[in-house]
Amino acid sequence: MTNKTSVKTSVVMALGALGVVAATSSHAADLVIATVNNGHMIEMQKHTKDFEKANPGITLKWVTLEEGVLRQRVTTDIATKGGQFDVMTIGLYEAPIWSKKGWLKEIKTDAAYDVDDLLPAIRSGLSLDGKLYAAPFYGESSMTMYRDDLVKAKGLTMPANPTWAQMADIVSKIHDPAKGVYGLCLRGKPGWGDNMAFLTTMVNTYGGQWFDMSWKPQIDTKPWKDAIGQYVDLMKKYGPPGASANSFNENLALFNEGKCGVWIDATIAASFISDPKQSKVADKVAFTQAPQAVTPKGANWLWSWNLAIPASSQKADAAQKFITWATSKEYVNLIAQSSGWHTVPTGTRKSTYANPEFQKVAKFAVEEQKAINSANPNDSTLPKSPYVGVQYAAIPEFQAIGIAVGQQMSAALSGKVTVDQALKTSQTAAEREMTKGGYFKK
Amino acid sequence: MTRFLPRALMAPAVTTLFLWMIVPLVMTIWFSLVHYNLMQPGDKTFVGIENFHYFITDPDFWPAVLQTLELLGAVIVITVVLGVALALLVNEPFPGQGIVRVLLISPFFVMPTVNALLWKHMMMNPIYGVLAHVWHFFGATPVDWMTDLPLFSVILMLSWQWLPFACLIFITSLQSLDREQMEAARMDGANALHQFWYLTLPHLGRSIAVVVMIEMIFLMSVFAEIFTTTGGGPGNESTNLAFLIFKQALMNFDVGVASAGALFAVVLANIAAVFLIRMVGKNLD
C-alpha cells in the first residue's frame, strides 16, 4: 500500500518539477555565474540585488563551488563547449592558457573603469596583445606572518626582508612545543596549489626553476635540493605534527589557536588572523616579506581570481556589464560602505591601497602591496624560464605534474623517502608528462 | 507463456542497463585509442595502445593497483565481520533496541565528502582533533594518522561509512531467521557457537554475498575521500587506481589516457569479481 501512494505522489511531484523547470528558464538575461566559495565572492553574492537594480533585465544565478571542483567543472564545460556558464571565475593560471586558445571573449572597458588602475603584474597576466581577457576580482601574494610577542620575548627582531638563514634562526628560538607553540607552520598537503605553490616560491628564491628553456624539468638540480632540503629540515625540527597533510585552512586553524610562531602563506590569511572574532592572537601578529635565499626573484607568489566570459557565450553583453560592475572602483566603495574597509577585495587596484580609510584598518596592507608589486609572473626565476607564472607554470600539464611532485614532497616531509629520492621520483614523473605533452624529447 | 513471462519481466531492467552501459563504454573505448586532450581539442589522431602504455608505465600504477585491492579487502572484511557481529548483538530485544539500530545506521546518511572532512579535521588532526585529545587523556602522543598511516586512515573512514550499510542488510536478513529451528537446536543441546555456525551463518550467506559484491563495486572507484584528505600521499601511499584516473581526467584533462585507465579499472574489477564470486557465489543461489 505504501508503494502505491508513494508512486502516485512521486509522479505528481515529478510532473510538477518538470513544469517548474520549464517555467523558470524563460527570463530575458539570466547570467549563470560559476564562482569559488571564498569570502569575497560570497560577499559579492550578497550584493546581487544592487546589481540587478542598476541593471534591470539581468538576473544573476550563482553556482558556488570549492576551488578544485570549480576548476574541473568550468574547464570541462568550456572545453566541450557545454555552454553552462555565462561568467566563469578563473585563476591567474587558466587565464593565459585559455586566452591563447581563444576560449575567452575580450573584456572591453571604458574610461570610468580606469583599467590603468589595475595592478600591473596582474593586468599583464590577464592580457594578450594588450587586450584584457579576464577582469581581476581579488588578488593576493604570499608573505610572512608571525607572532610579534614571541619574537620580542626572545629579544629578537624580524627583518624587513629576511633571508632563510635568518628565518631558520628565529624559528628555532621561538619553537616551544612544551607550551604548545611550533616554530614554523608551512603547507604540506600534496597539490599544485597546496604545498607546491609555496615550495615553488622557495625553489625560485634558491635560484631554481621548473623547466629550462628547452622545457626539460629541473627538479633534480642543486637549487631544488637546497630549497627542499631546507624545507624538510626546518619542518621536521620546528613544524607541527601532521604537517604533511596541512594546507591553508589547517595552518590557519593552528595559527588562530596560537600554535604557530611563523606562518608563510597567502596574504588573505592576514585578515583572518587579525580578526578577533576568529583568532585568539589577533592583537599579537605582525607581517613581513617572504624569506629569500640566493635571489629575491619569485619569493612572493602572485594569484588572482578573475571573471571571464566564454567565447561561445550568447549573453556576452550582459556578462560584460556584470564583470565591469564587480571589478570596478564603485564596487570596492560599495563593500566598504556596507561592511567596512577591512572586508573589501584587495590585490587588484592601486586606488584601494592608496585609500587612507583602507590603510587605517588594514595593518597588513603595506606588506601585502609590497609583496604583490614585487611579483612578476614573466620574470620570477634567476635562470631564464620559458613559462609564465610565479608559483606555477601556466601550461596545461602543470596540474598533473604539480600534484605528482607535491606527493613526493609530502613523502619527503613525512620522512618516508629521502629528499634525493623524492626529487628523483619527481623528475621522472615530470619528464614523463612533458614528453607526453610533446614539450621535449628525453 | 512460462517462457515469455520471465523474459518480459526482465526486459525493462536489462534493456535500460544495456543502453546505459554500451554508449559510454563504446565512447570510452574509442577515446582510449585516440589522442584526446580537452585542452587541445580538434586533435583526435589514432594512437593505438599508446594511452594504455602511458597509464601502465606510471611508476604509481602497480602500487595503486595493490592499494586498491588492499583497500577493498580490508574494508570488506571489517564491515562484514563487524556488521554480522553487530546485527546479532541487536537482534534480541533490549531496552532502546530501536534507537540503537538507528544510531548504527546513521553514518550512512552523511555525504561522503563531509565524512572525509569530518574525519580529517575533527577527529584525526594530531593537534586539534578529538582523537588527539583522547590520546592525550591517556597520556600518549597522538597518532599522526594522515602522515604515518594514510591508507589505514582511509580504510578506517570508509569502514565507518559502509558499516551501516552492512548492518542494515544483515539486520533485515536476520529477521527472517527461523526461530523455531533455533529453539529446536537449543533444546537438542547446541550451544550459541554451534547455533551461529550451523544455522545463522548459512542463513546470512546470501546477504553476505550481496554486501561483499556491492561494496566491492563501490570501493573500487572511491577517490573523493582520498583527494580531500591525503591527496594520494604521502608519496603514493594512499593512491588507488581511481585516483590515478582522476589525475589524468580532471587534472591533465587527458581524456585519452583517462579512458585507458578506466578500462584498466574495469579489468581489475572483473578480476576481483571473479575471485570474490568464487568465494561467496554459491550463497547467491
Added chain:
Amino acid sequence: MSTPYPNGFPYVRTFFAWAIALLLFFPLLWLGLTAFKTEMQAIAVPPQLFFTPTLSSFVEVQVRSDYLLYAKNSLITSVVSTVLGLLIAAPAAYSMAFFRTKRTRDILMWMLSTKMMPAVGALVPVYVMAQTTGMLDSLTALIIVFTLSNLPIMVWMLYSAFKEVPNDILEAVRLDGATVWDEFRHVILPLTMGGIASTGLLCLVLAWNEAFWSLNLTSANAGTLAALIASYSSPEGLFWAKLSAASLLAIAPIIVFGWFSQKQLVQGLTFGAVK
C-alpha cells in the same frame, strides 16, 4: 510471551549494544555539535564538548544559499529515481528469483559489471551525451543517471529478498490456483517488505548523497544538496562550523522522511520475524 525478556534481562547485550552504537555515532554527534559552534570554537584546542550554542552558522547558510531549491531538487531526484528503479528492478528480481535459469547468475554479474567503470573515467562521454541531448542542468538527466546507477544494486538486493521466501509457501499457494499477481500481492510482498523497504531506503540515501554527477551535470537550476555542501567545503578560511550546519540541513529532509516512514520501515523490518 509473558515478559519481553524470556531469557532474563540482557544486561551484557544492552551494555555492549549501547556502548558500540554510541562509539560509532560519536563522530556524527560531533558534527552535530560543531554546527552550533562559532568557527573559533570549532577549532579550539582541546576540543570543546560544552559551549554556548549559537545558530549563527545555520543563519548564514540560510542567507547565503538557496537551500529550498537544492532540497527540493534532491528530494525529487532521489525519490523519483528510487521509485522508478524499484518499478524496473522488482520484476527483474522476481523473474530471476522464481524463474531461475542457467543464465541467471551471469545476468546478475553482468548487471553489477555495469558499475565497474569509475564515474570519473566516464565523465566526458556522459557529459557530451547530456550536452547533445540538451539535458545539462536538468532534473531529468539526474533522475536517469541515478536510476540507472542504482538499478544493479536494487536488482541484487531485491533478488536476495525474494530468495528468502520459502518454497513450500509458494507451492502451497500455487496449488490453490493463485495467479502470479495474486501470489505476488498476497504472499511475496508481505514477506519481503523488509527487504524492499531497506532496498528503497539505501538507494534513496545513495541518490541523496551522490555528488559526482550532481555537481558535474548541473549548474544553476538543477543543483542538489551536494552542490550546497560543495559550496561550503574548503574555502580559504575557517569553515567547519558552517559546513557542519550545512550538512545537518542536508541530512534533515531525509531524516524527516525516514521518521515519517518509520512505521512502515519498522513494520517491514520486523514483519519477517512473524512466521
